[in-house]
Amino acid sequence: MEGDQAAAAPVLLNCFVSPFGNRARIALRRKGVAFEEKAENLAAKSPLLLSSNPVHGKVPVLIVGGRPVCESLVILEFIDDAFSAAGEPLLPADPYARARARFWASYIDTKMPECAARVWRSPKGAAAVEEGKKDMVAALKTLEAELGAKPYFAGDALGYVDVALVPFAPWFLTYERLGGFSVAAECPALAAWAARCVRENDCVAKSLPEPEHVFQFVCGMRKMFGLE
Structure with a gap:
């Protein structure tokens, strides 16, 4: 998976004040992963957000290799797993x-x-x-x-x-x-x-x-x- 991810930077759909989206920002930067961020207006959600998270229609969404990962805690664990070779883990080993x-x-x-x-x-x-x-x-x-x-x-x-x-x-x-x-x-x-x-x-x-x-x-x- 990491080879596929190297081809294109992950895309983070976020709103700058969102505590949930900013979790993903922190995790990606902690791992040293370059990413693109697309700002969402939560009063007028983009078609990309609604198609990427059709169940909840909420930020954050992390799009990796064209595939969306939704829900902030799930995203944190995905980042920890998908970029395990980059930096210290978020979750302990025990x-x-x-x-x-x-x-x-x-x-x-x-x-x-x-x-x-x-x-x-x-x-x-x-x-x-x-x-x-x-x-x-x-x-x-x-x-x-x-x-x-x-x-x-x-x-x-x-x-x-x-x-x-x-x-x-x-x-x-x-x-x-x-x-x-x-x-x-x-x-x-x-x-x-x-x-x-x-x-x-x-x-x-x-x-x-x-x-x-x-x-x-x-x-x-x-x-x-x-x-x-």
């Missing part, structure tokens, strides 16, 4: 450690998007905002407890769980402004971890949007939804 990493990545996907949506897609002052904030803080505290005193979730190096979670960090400012709380105050170790991911890993620093740009994007979406 079966138990791999299972544990998958568990926490699944936990992130179960908790973060739903809590976040209640915070930023609800009218100001709505009960859903407060409920979403409380549930989000609880989830972040649970993740902080799992991180413990380690630099990264798997130990000393950026791994699968870090890549799954850190793309949400640029959204923290938006959650804080709309939800009325501080991630750094509630979860200082997790805030320090997010800063470390960016500071120590070029693949992360080059893949994440500016928090203020995310906030302005969300403000535009809220206006479109009639929430402002």
Whole structure:
């Protein structure tokens, strides 16, 4: 497969603020894989996106050799497998450690998007905002407890769980402004971890949007939804 992939760079269908799409950005850059990125307007999805992901019609999609791979965690594992000779693996070799990493990545996907949506897609002052904030803080505290005193979730190096979670960090400012709380105050170790991911890993620093740009994007979406 790697010989076929060398013929044409993978194509990533993404939206610059998408935590899910930016997972793929980080993984590809961590592996040193050159790729082409095609920006998607999620209000007017391209025919390529809809044909590549006809079930969900969502970013990200990674197209390799003309074949699409969908769903961000699936894409991370595909990148790890397909480009196994390039760089350090995202998932650990030990079966138990791999299972544990998958568990926490699944936990992130179960908790973060739903809590976040209640915070930023609800009218100001709505009960859903407060409920979403409380549930989000609880989830972040649970993740902080799992991180413990380690630099990264798997130990000393950026791994699968870090890549799954850190793309949400640029959204923290938006959650804080709309939800009325501080991630750094509630979860200082997790805030320090997010800063470390960016500071120590070029693949992360080059893949994440500016928090203020995310906030302005969300403000535009809220206006479109009639929430402002």
